[in-house]
Every structure is written in C-alpha cells, then in structure tokens.
Amino acid sequence: MLVKHRMSxxxxxxxxxxxxxxxxxxxxxxRIRHLPVVQDGELAGIVSDRDIRLAMxxxxxxxxxxxxxxxxxxxxxxxxxxxxxxAGLLDTVEDAAxxxxxxxxxxxxxxxxHGRLLGMITETDVLTAFAxxxxxxxxxxxxxxxxxxxxxxxxxxLGIVGGxxxxxxxxxxxxxxxxxxxxxTIFHVGTIDPREAIEALERAGFTVGWPSLEADLRxxxxx
Amino acid sequence: xxxHRTALIWDPSVTGxxxxxxxxxxxxxxxxxxSLIEALGLAGGPDTPIVAPRQATDAELxxxxxxxxxxxxxxxxxxxxxxxxxxxxxxxxxxxxxxxxMHEMTALVCGGTIRAAELVMGGEVTRAFNICGGLxxxxxxxxxxxxxxxxxxxxxxxxxxxxxxxxxxxxxxxHHGDGVQGIFYDDPEVLTLSIHESGRYLFPGxxxxxxxxxxxxxxxxxxLPLEAFSExxxxxGIHERLIAEVAEAFRPDVIVLQNxxxxxxxxPLTHLRASTRLYEETVRIVCEVADRLCGGRVVATGGGGxxxxxVVPRAWTLVWAGLSGQHAPDAIPREWLERWQxxxxxxxxxxxxxxxxxxxxxxxxxxxxxxxxxxxxxxRRQAYPLLRGWGLGF
Numbered sequence: 001m002l003v004k005h006r007m008s009x010x011x012x013x014x015x016x017x018x019x020x021x022x023x024x025x026x027x028x029x030x031r032i033r034h035l036p037v038v039q040d041g042e043l044a045g046i047v048s049d050r051d052i053r054l055a056m057x058x059x060x061x062x063x064x065x066x067x068x069x070x071x072x073x074x075x076x077x078x079x080x081x082x083x084x085x086x087a088g089l090l091d092t093v094e095d096a097a098x099x100x101x102x103x104x105x106x107x108x109x110x111x112x113x114h115g116r117l118l119g120m121i122t123e124t125d126v127l128t129a130f131a132x133x134x135x136x137x138x139x140x141x142x143x144x145x146x147x148x149x150x151x152x153x154x155x156x157x158l159g160i161v162g163g164x165x166x167x168x169x170x171x172x173x174x175x176x177x178x179x180x181x182x183x184x185t186i187f188h189v190g191t192i193d194p195r196e197a198i199e200a201l202e203r204a205g206f207t208v209g210w211p212s213l214e215a216d217l218r219x220x221x222x223x
Numbered sequence: 224x225x226x227h228r229t230a231l232i233w234d235p236s237v238t239g240x241x242x243x244x245x246x247x248x249x250x251x252x253x254x255x256x257x258s259l260i261e262a263l264g265l266a267g268g269p270d271t272p273i274v275a276p277r278q279a280t281d282a283e284l285x286x287x288x289x290x291x292x293x294x295x296x297x298x299x300x301x302x303x304x305x306x307x308x309x310x311x312x313x314x315x316x317x318x319x320x321x322x323x324x325m326h327e328m329t330a331l332v333c334g335g336t337i338r339a340a341e342l343v344m345g346g347e348v349t350r351a352f353n354i355c356g357g358l359x360x361x362x363x364x365x366x367x368x369x370x371x372x373x374x375x376x377x378x379x380x381x382x383x384x385x386x387x388x389x390x391x392x393x394x395x396x397x398h399h400g401d402g403v404q405g406i407f408y409d410d411p412e413v414l415t416l417s418i419h420e421s422g423r424y425l426f427p428g429x430x431x432x433x434x435x436x437x438x439x440x441x442x443x444x445x446x447l448p449l450e451a452f453s454e455x456x457x458x459x460g461i462h463e464r465l466i467a468e469v470a471e472a473f474r475p476d477v478i479v480l481q482n483x484x485x486x487x488x489x490x491p492l493t494h495l496r497a498s499t500r501l502y503e504e505t506v507r508i509v510c511e512v513a514d515r516l517c518g519g520r521v522v523a524t525g526g527g528g529x530x531x532x533x534v535v536p537r538a539w540t541l542v543w544a545g546l547s548g549q550h551a552p553d554a555i556p557r558e559w560l561e562r563w564q565x566x567x568x569x570x571x572x573x574x575x576x577x578x579x580x581x582x583x584x585x586x587x588x589x590x591x592x593x594x595x596x597x598x599x600x601x602x603r604r605q606a607y608p609l610l611r612g613w614g615l616g617f
Contacts, residue, residue, distance in 0.1 A: 192318050221452055
C-alpha cells in the first residue's frame with residue numbers, strides 16, 4: 001500500500017504572499033489543519049492553523065479589530081515552517097506512518113523529485129489504512145495464536161488452519177517482536193465454528209486465545 | 224399473560240436442511256424441541272395449530288437474493304454438480320457446504336417463515352413461530368454461517384410487498400444478524416435491531432454501534448454488541464428498555480423475532496452466559512410491546528443454538544410457550560427424557576428452566592455489566608435521535 005493510494009490529490013494550498021487571514025479562512029472553511037505553501041508550483045513551506053493562532057496577539061491585551069488587522073497584514077511566509085518533511089508518491093504507507101510518529105506531526109505534503117506538490121497525506125489517512133489492515137476481511141472468527149519465533153512455525157500454524165482444515169484465513173497480523181520467544185498472531189478465520197481449528201492448533205503445541213489471550217479478560221473463565 | 228392464537232410452523236420434512244452428520248447446525252434440535260413442546264401438550268390445540276410450511280417461490284426469493292446467486296444454489300443442488308465456483312457464493316465451505324436438494328430445502332425454510340407471516344398478517348393467528356427459520360447470515364448474493372437463503376428477509380420483503388407494513392426485526396442470536404441488516408440497510412421501513420456478542424472476537428465480526436444504516440435507512444439499523452461472558456442480568460435489563468424504547472419511536476405494524484439460543488452458557492460456539500431465563504423474559508418483553516403497539520403481531524423464528532440436546536429444546540419450548548401465552552410447567556415429562564436419553568451424548572436436564580443459583584459467578588461481572596450499560600447508552604445517544612418517532616411518544 002503506497003502513499004499514492006491513500007493521499008488526497010485535490011488539496012488546498014496558499015502562496016507565500018497570502019495573508020494569514022486568508023489561510024485561516026481556508027482551514028476553517030474546509031476543516032483542515034495544514035496548508036502547504038506553494039511558490040511557482042514548488043513546495044516552499046507548510047503552515048498549520050496552530051502556527052497562525054500562536055502567531056496571533058493575545059485577545060486579552062489586543063482589541064479584536066487590531067487582531068483582524070494583524071491577520072490581514074501578516075504574510076504566510078512570516079510564520080510558515082520552511083523545513084518541510086515530505087513523502088513521495090511511491091513511499092509506503094508505513095514509511096509515512098514512521099515519519100509522522102518520529103517528527104510528531106499531523107501531515108506530509110507529497111512531492112515529486114522536483115519538489116512539485118502532488119497531494120497531502122494526513123495522520124487520518126494513515127490511521128484509516130491501518131484500521132483496514134487490522135480489519136477482519138469478511139465474516140470470520142478472530143483467534144489469537146502464540147507462535148514460537150522460529151522459522152517454519154508460522155507456516156506450520158497456517159498449514160493446519162488453511163491446509164489441513166481448508167479454512168480461509170481472511171486476515172492475518174503478525175506481531176514483529178514477540179515476548180519470551182513467541183509472537184502474538186491474529187488470525188481471522190472464515191468460519192462461524194472455530195473449535196476444530198483451535199483444537200488442532202493446541203494439539204500441535206500452539207497457545208490459542210478465543211476470545212483472547214489476555215489474562216485480564218479471561219480471568220477465571222478458563223475452567 | 225394474555226393468550227393469543229399462535230401457529231407453530233412445522234413439518235418433519237424441514238429436517239432435510241441438513242449439511243452432514245457432524246455439522247453443528249443439526250436438524251435434530253428441531254425434532255427435539257417440537258417433541259418437547261408436544262410432550263408438554265403446548266401445541267396442536269384449536270388455539271395452537273401446527274401448520275406445515277410451503278415452498279417459497281422463485282419470485283419470493285428474488286425479492287431479497289440476486290438472480291445469479293439463486294441460479295448458483297439451484298445448480299449446486301443437483302447431485303454431482305460442478306461446485307468449483309461455489310466459494311464465490313460463500314458455499315462449499317466447511318460452514319455452509321453444498322448438498323443435494325439444497326435449493327428446495329432452503330426454499331422450504333423460507334416458505335415456512337413466509338407462511339408464518341401470511342398467517343399473522345392475514346389475521347388467522349396473532350403470532351407464529353417457524354422453528355426451523357432464522358437464517359440471518361445469508362446475504363443478497365452469497366451464503367454464510369450455515370445460512371443459504373434468508374427466510375427472515377424473504378418474509379419481511381413479503382410483508383412489505385403484500386401489506387406495505389412497517390417491520391421491526393429483533394435478533395438476539397449470539398451472532399450479529401449481518402445478512403438481514405445488509406439486505407435492509409438502506410430501508411427506513413424495516414428497522415433491524417441485533418443484540419449479540421461483540422464481533423470483536425466472534426463471527427461474523429460486525430454489528431458495532433456505529434453501523435446505523437445508509438441513505439434513507441440511516442438510523443434504522445441498530446446494533447448492541449455485548450461483552451464476552453455477559454449474563455442474564457445485564458442482557459435482560461437492556462432488552463427491557465431497548466426493545467420498548469425503539470418500538471415506541473418506530474411504531475411497527477409487526478415484529479419479526481429471531482430467537483437464536485446460542486447465547487446460552489452451555490453453547491459451544493459463543494462466550495455469552497445466558498440462562499433459559501433470557502428466552503422467557505425476552506419473549507415476554509417483545510410480546511408486551513407487540514400487544515401495546517401492533518395488535519400483538521409477532522412472526523418468530525428459531526436461529527442459532529448448538530447445545531443441541533441440553534439447551535435448544537428447552538429454550539424454544541419456552542419461546543413457544545411465551546408466544547402462545549401458555550404456562551410451561553418446569554418438569555420435563557419422563558416419557559420425553561426416556562425417549563431421547565439413549566441417543567443423547569449428554570445427560571438431559573430434567574427441568575425446563577436453569578437453576579442459575581448453582582452456576583459459577585463471573586469474576587468480572589460488574590465490569591462487564593457496566594461496559595454493556597455504556598454500550599447501550601452510546602447506542603441510545605447515536606441512534607435514537609435518528610428515528611422519526613423519537614421524542615413523540617415519551
């Protein structure tokens with residue numbers, strides 16, 4: 001899944017010489033938080049509604065009319081961030097997620113090799129993609145399976161569920177780093193009756209949680 | 224308890240809806256339930272007629288299923304048919320295998336629920352119970368979760384077509400009623416209300432509070448997902464308010480009720496922990512609402528229920544007694560126990576109602592009850608203001 005599949009290509013932008021009043025109006029009208037700043041087609045900076053509000057004089061000390069005049073009289077390039085963290089069309093969504101987390105920011109302008117603005121990808125776009133990846137992929141039962149962190153173990157579990165029992169695995173998530181040498185894996189199995197799968201996995205030495213492996217959730221219910 | 228003339232839709236031929244001997248959706252449970260109802264003398268009288276189902280017509284099936292799907296099911300019905308494309312239609316799986324005659328058998332189940340609706344809407348009876356019905360996972364263009372065609376949707380569509388009535392569908396099977404919800408997702412004249420174990424772990428993985436319908440039908444799909452290990456206490460308490468409040472606002476002309484009994488403690492496919500009290504109380508609540516708002520009209524079906532010997536016969540006997548306004552004595556007749564005990568792999572209970580006093584307490588009961596209450600409040604906040612009658616009747 002690539003940035004180009006998840007970004008918005010149709011985005012609002014401002015120019016360096018536009019007023020803060022204009023920029024603020026755009027963020028409110030279109031319910032957006034970030035505006036890329038574009039000069040001659042190229043990305044020159046980014047300005048957020050927060051940047052604008054932080055630049056504004058306090059309403060406690062300055063009259064409304066003067067605050068409005070400040071917004072009209074101040075240029076976007078006076079408050080914008082010039083060092084913009086960007087993504088490319090062919091970056092993966094997980095790359096974008098990493099950048100958003102590492103820099104604690106809310107969106108990435110998407111640019112081509114020449115710095116031309118192609119779109120924006122926001123934390124909401126990334127979160128939506130991740131929620132989809134975690135989803136069940138169709139009518140299914142959700143099993144949590146502890147898989148030893150050794151080559152062949154995941155294949156063995158899948159061989160039981162998908163091979164021996166011929167059940168459709170509609171979605172699969174494998175935790176990258178396990179604890180105690182085991183990884184929690186979430187199988188969505190396309191059946192209303194996962195009992196046979198659970199028994200077969202347990203017989204083969206896997207620990208299975210249904211409804212969950214979480215001890216707090218199952219407390220006292222294992223009898 | 225007010226008695227209403229109530230029909231039991233039954234004929235032994237419906238046990239032909241049969242996938243394979245070791246399949247959990249075992250028609251034996253129907254035979255057991257009906258024989259228990261009969262052993263208690265609760266059916267077959269002038270006010271409790273037993274009526275045979277009829278075959279649903281193609282036109283009746285095509286109101287709720289795509290032509291491509293019905294054609295495919297017919298094709299797979301022939302012994303030795305090529306089933307290489309069955310998976311595309313949700314069939315040929317371990318859950319919903321193909322079997323010879325599957326079209327005819329499922330059409331008979333659908334016809335049973337339509338027959339129940341005909342009797343109720345025609346005024347011949349006030350309520351009817353198609354015990355073999357309740358196939359709530361069947362979708363417009365594919366089967367799923369033991370369900371080939373949707374008898375429920377076919378009956379609701381028949382009611383809409385023949386009478387133009389407003390239908391409230393209530394489903395308290397432990398699994399989300401995703402098929403019926405999907406088929407009427409954009410229809411404001413059919414309100415679907417499903418109460419089930421959360422799809423967070425359980426099949427089919429849907430049925431969350433924010434699934435509210437679409438387009439004109441936005442606000443007319445309601446879902447209350449319960450926590451795993453929920454018990455009678457929080458479940459019945461929610462039914463008492465939820466069903467009455469939604470019905471007051473929606474003002475149905477008839478209620479269609481799916482009585483899956485797989486939320487019982489002993490059911491092997493779910494994590495809910497209801498007792499037989501749930502079935503008795505829910506039917507009482509629904510019938511009271513129906514008496515008050517829609518002339519008592521209830522079209523009821525069976526549904527899930529995989530504790531074939533120990534739960535299903537008792538649960539559905541209580542459902543039938545409640546619908547028909549009869550008192551069911553607690554003692555299970557000796558001749559019924561003797562007739563079936565030899566075949567049963569488990570010791571058959573001797574009482575119709577569970578003695579919950581002996582059941583182990585759920586350690587997280589308070590937390591589970593509180594979470595269910597919060598889910599209910601969240602549903603009230605999100606869904607009620609969208610109902611057109613909300614605020615008028617209160």
